[in-house]
Amino acid sequence: MTFALLGVFVMQMYYIRESYNLKSQLFEQNVNQALSSVVNKIQKQNVIRRINKKDDEFKELEVSNIRSKTDSIVAFKERYKEGKIRRLLRHQQQILAYLNSQDSIINENYLQPQIISEEDYAILSNPQPNANNTLTYNINEVRTKDGRVLSRQFSSNYTKKRKDIRLDKLPDSIIYLAFSPTDFRPQFITLPAVDPDLRVRFKIEEAKAEHAYKAELEQLYADTVNLFANGRNVMLLRDVAKEMANKDIPLEERMPSQENLDTLIKRELISKNIDLDYNYWVTLSNQKEKVIYQNVSLPSGDVLPKNTFQKIIFGNDLMIKDPGMLYVSFPNKNSLIFNNMFVTLASSVGLLLVLVSIFAYTIYAIIRQKKLSEMKTDFINNMTHEFKTPVATIMIASEALKDPDLAPDKARVNRLAGIIYDENVRLGNHIERVLNVAKLDKKELNLERKPVAMNDLISLVVDSMSLQLQKKDASIVLELEANPDVVIGDELHLSNMIYNLIDNANKYSPVSPKITIRTRSQSKGILIEVEDEGIGMSKEQTKRIFDQFYRVPTGNLHDVKGFGLGLSYVNDIIGQMNGSIKVLSEKDKGTTFVIHLPLN
Numbered sequence: 001m002t003f004a005l006l007g008v009f010v011m012q013m014y015y016i017r018e019s020y021n022l023k024s025q026l027f028e029q030n031v032n033q034a035l036s037s038v039v040n041k042i043q044k045q046n047v048i049r050r051i052n053k054k055d056d057e058f059k060e061l062e063v064s065n066i067r068s069k070t071d072s073i074v075a076f077k078e079r080y081k082e083g084k085i086r087r088l089l090r091h092q093q094q095i096l097a098y099l100n101s102q103d104s105i106i107n108e109n110y111l112q113p114q115i116i117s118e119e120d121y122a123i124l125s126n127p128q129p130n131a132n133n134t135l136t137y138n139i140n141e142v143r144t145k146d147g148r149v150l151s152r153q154f155s156s157n158y159t160k161k162r163k164d165i166r167l168d169k170l171p172d173s174i175i176y177l178a179f180s181p182t183d184f185r186p187q188f189i190t191l192p193a194v195d196p197d198l199r200v201r202f203k204i205e206e207a208k209a210e211h212a213y214k215a216e217l218e219q220l221y222a223d224t225v226n227l228f229a230n231g232r233n234v235m236l237l238r239d240v241a242k243e244m245a246n247k248d249i250p251l252e253e254r255m256p257s258q259e260n261l262d263t264l265i266k267r268e269l270i271s272k273n274i275d276l277d278y279n280y281w282v283t284l285s286n287q288k289e290k291v292i293y294q295n296v297s298l299p300s301g302d303v304l305p306k307n308t309f310q311k312i313i314f315g316n317d318l319m320i321k322d323p324g325m326l327y328v329s330f331p332n333k334n335s336l337i338f339n340n341m342f343v344t345l346a347s348s349v350g351l352l353l354v355l356v357s358i359f360a361y362t363i364y365a366i367i368r369q370k371k372l373s374e375m376k377t378d379f380i381n382n383m384t385h386e387f388k389t390p391v392a393t394i395m396i397a398s399e400a401l402k403d404p405d406l407a408p409d410k411a412r413v414n415r416l417a418g419i420i421y422d423e424n425v426r427l428g429n430h431i432e433r434v435l436n437v438a439k440l441d442k443k444e445l446n447l448e449r450k451p452v453a454m455n456d457l458i459s460l461v462v463d464s465m466s467l468q469l470q471k472k473d474a475s476i477v478l479e480l481e482a483n484p485d486v487v488i489g490d491e492l493h494l495s496n497m498i499y500n501l502i503d504n505a506n507k508y509s510p511v512s513p514k515i516t517i518r519t520r521s522q523s524k525g526i527l528i529e530v531e532d533e534g535i536g537m538s539k540e541q542t543k544r545i546f547d548q549f550y551r552v553p554t555g556n557l558h559d560v561k562g563f564g565l566g567l568s569y570v571n572d573i574i575g576q577m578n579g580s581i582k583v584l585s586e587k588d589k590g591t592t593f594v595i596h597l598p599l600n
Contacts, residue, residue, distance in 0.1 A: 005359050012348045019344055023337045028309070030272035035311040035328060037268045042261070042313055046254045073220050080213045087209065091202050095170070098195045106189055110178030113189070121175045121188060170194065251284060251292060251324045254314065258293045265328065276336050279305070280328045285312065288325065307333040390423035397423075447490040447576055454487060454494070454526055454597070455480040458517055461498045465506075474506055474513040482519035482526045487597045493573045498530075500566040501593055505532035508591070525579075525598045533590040542583050546571040 106113045116124070176189040194202075255261065265280055281294035304310075307330045314323035330336075338345065397416040462469075462476055469476060487494075505515045509532055518529040537545065545567050574581045578598055585591040 001359055001362065005355055008355060009352060012352055016341070016345065016348055019341055020337060023340055024333075027274070027333065027337060030274060031269070031309050031328070031330075032311075034265075034268040034272045034274065035309060035326065037271075038261075038264050039311050039313050039326065041264055041268075042256060045256050045260075046314075049256075069220065073217065076217065076220065080209075083209065087205060091198075094198055095194050098198060099174070099193070102191055106176055106178060109181070110176070110187065110189070111181050111184065113176045113178035116175055116177045118171070118175065120177075124177065124186075124188075248321060251282075251313075251322055255282065255292060255324070258295075261293060262295065274336065276330050276332055278328055278330050280326065282313070283325050283327070284322050285325050286322055292324070305329045305331070307331070390427050393423045394420050447493060447573075449488050450491070451486045452489050452491045452494055453485055454528065455482060455485045455519055457491065457495055458498055458519065458528075461495050461502065462517070465499065465502060468503075469506060469513075472506060472509070472511075472513055474509070474515060476502075477514075477516040479516065479518040482521045484521065484599065485519060485526055487526060487577075487599055489577050489597070490573075497570045497573050497595075498528075500570050501530040504566060505530060505534060505591070508532070509534035522596070525596050528595040528597065529592055530595075531590065531592040536587045536589050536591055537583075537585040538587055542585050545583065546581075 103113075170193040172193060173190050174193050176191075178187050178189055179185065180187055256264070261282070262280070265278070269276070269278065279294075279296040281296070282292040284290045284292070304327070309328050311326045312323050313326050397419045400416050401413065458480060459478065462478065502515060502517075506513050509515075514533045516529075516531045518527075518531070520527045520529075547568060571581055574595060574597070580596045582594050583591060584594065
């Protein structure tokens, strides 16, 4: 059993050690993965930071370019408007020249030409004369006698003011009222306000100008969009290339802030289910004594703390002069591993405890059974010896009574009958003691509950044992000072308890036993002490004297009679009366039994 238990223990220890190593390897793997992720994010943040910086610069440039391009577009539109105004003025001048030339022609060929409105034209040209149509004219001629005209004057009653023509609001046509130079008849002359050839030419010029304006404006917008769309990528690529090529940028400028670094490390560790306190520091690769960041004071020397992991920060960038080192240490690594192994450890420890308990209980049961077997053997031997003597005495007395010559001797017959009676009583007492112990074991012994005066009961028991005590020349001292001394209990069993204690004191005292019995009052009970100056007991023996069948060994002498049931009986009786008993003993100096009984 011991070898099997040791084997299970060794296997459990091996299993726990292997589990610890596996958990440690998994922890290291998770930490390395977390640090790799931290380093990758630091590198990405470095690039993003550079991109954002250049992006801000580009945004400023973009705003400047937008302003410049906007100014260019606005200036272009203003130039187009100015050109349009100039074209309009030029067209008006050409229209005016055309109208002037037409007006000169009409003035040369007609008399009193005058521009009229369309309303007047409608009135004057009406063939039905009316009140409004009162156009009249006079001709005064001066002739010679031969009829030759010397001079001629022409006048009409149309006296409206000449209508002004606005170039910005030209009608479709211009109407003249004129008189024929030959017959002086009124005539209406209609001519287009704008020469058709000029109108066509104006439309062509305007269409060309509009087309050129739109084309150039679209080109300006396209140039702006292309500049903003392509310029950022070009500048970004140039900056990244410049960043990769510049190896003299200090590590401090490539690293994020310490607060950001701490957040990165914590987040990545938690993502790997590592919720532990940690220390970290960042140093140069070539000058480890130069610390960039740290959250704990580093120990002096090159020796790293236990459970420290390290990672090159910019290890993939061969152009960087000093890639830097990130160190992370875990002072409480074992606590996390053991917490993860709690179920394994608890089950293993629980199994071992169960096995050890079963093993200990088995060994205890074996030893106890061995001792019980030895005590039962001693008990049977003692019981056989105790029963053999009275049985033999009864047998001898019975055979004597069968003698016919003894019948007339009445006194001798009575003495033999008394011997038989006494021995029967002795056998009955032995049997009663064994039965009482059996009843106590089975909780079948019913105790009476009535007042018992302990001082008087102790005196009666001592008197009843006077002959027994005198045989060994024993002296007994009574110090019965308890007041009150009345307890609620069974008088018979209490007297048997006192009898057993005095009998033990008498038996285990070699010569002239000295026994002292004391009673004292306490707050809620009475204290009884039975003291002797006998052979005493060792500490190991005092632990077992209340066990059944146990008897204190007396060497090679067997002069002390008994079954080893007396003190066990005393302990059970006191226990059923809610009392307590303890023993004070020293080898070869005597023994004292101290009993406490409650008053109620």
